[in-house]
Amino acid sequence: MPTEPYILGSHAGCAGFWCSGPGDIPGTPEDWHWGYNRMSTVPGLFMAGDICGASGHKFSSGSHAEGRIAGKAAIAFILDHPDYVPTPRKTPDEMAAELYLPYEVYEKHKTYSTDPEVNPNYIKPSLLQARLQKIADEYFGGISTWYMTSKTMLEEGLKQLAMLKEDSAKMGASNLHELMRCWENYHRILSLEAHARHILFREETRYPGYYYRGDHDYIDDENWKVFTCSTYNMETGEFTMSKRPHKNVFPD
Numbered sequence: 001m002p003t004e005p006y007i008l009g010s011h012a013g014c015a016g017f018w019c020s021g022p023g024d025i026p027g028t029p030e031d032w033h034w035g036y037n038r039m040s041t042v043p044g045l046f047m048a049g050d051i052c053g054a055s056g057h058k059f060s061s062g063s064h065a066e067g068r069i070a071g072k073a074a075i076a077f078i079l080d081h082p083d084y085v086p087t088p089r090k091t092p093d094e095m096a097a098e099l100y101l102p103y104e105v106y107e108k109h110k111t112y113s114t115d116p117e118v119n120p121n122y123i124k125p126s127l128l129q130a131r132l133q134k135i136a137d138e139y140f141g142g143i144s145t146w147y148m149t150s151k152t153m154l155e156e157g158l159k160q161l162a163m164l165k166e167d168s169a170k171m172g173a174s175n176l177h178e179l180m181r182c183w184e185n186y187h188r189i190l191s192l193e194a195h196a197r198h199i200l201f202r203e204e205t206r207y208p209g210y211y212y213r214g215d216h217d218y219i220d221d222e223n224w225k226v227f228t229c230s231t232y233n234m235e236t237g238e239f240t241m242s243k244r245p246h247k248n249v250f251p252d
Contacts, residue, residue, distance in 0.1 A: 016047070018041055048067040048069070048071075100179070102173035106172035125185050139157025140196045151200065201241040204219055204220040204224045229241070229244050
């Protein structure tokens with residue numbers, strides 16, 4: 001079920017990374033362009049397709065065209081910074097240990113039970129993904145609640161997500177495919193939390209039909225015709241929410 005809040009671009013409410021525009025479109029604010037076209041707020045990290053802010057319906061041809069734009073801009077960035085040397089936060093051995101931890105967890109405990117699929121010392125990625133989808137569906141406006149959520153449901157869902165994060169450290173992988181699934185789940189958890197926190201922060205129903213805030217079941221242009229932005233602090237694991245003004249490039 002790769003739909004609704006688990007995550008599909010359109011049902012994520014036109015979500016995406018905040019990216020620099022091309023800078024040559026009349027009527028756009030100057031702060032919509034701060035550097036290379038399609039570059040995110042992380043220097044050297046470029047975006048294309050649905051993830052390139054606030055347009056979740058580009059499909060194949062649009063994403064392909066934007067990929068070419070981002071690729072050319074990335075080459076320009078590389079050529080303009082020939083002396084750049086990355087400074088990784090961890091050594092290669094530390095990164096390898098982190099990447100292959102689910103292997104270690106599985107191999108250490110796989111003989112504890114007669115069936116390695118059912119083991120109290122680890123959780124397989126398919127089972128963790130099922131829990132992740134259940135949380136998203138029931139608390140963050142999925143089909144089981146007819147796309148309806150509220151402050152109370154979102155806050156409870158975030159509590160459930162916090163417990164899932166703890167359990168995600170105990171994922172076990174028996175092969176490379178499951179290892180890939182483990183890391184997909186880590187990334188999905190972060191994406192889902194960002195999605196939920198944006199719905200919680202935006203106290204209105206901006207996209208009726210995709211999701212509804214039952215406690216704010218209306219469009220509030222006076223207070224919420226804005227971009228809602230979040231910044232993730234990987235040291236603390238916390239999100240900081242903010243608003244950015246919206247400007248119509250073309251008249252209504």
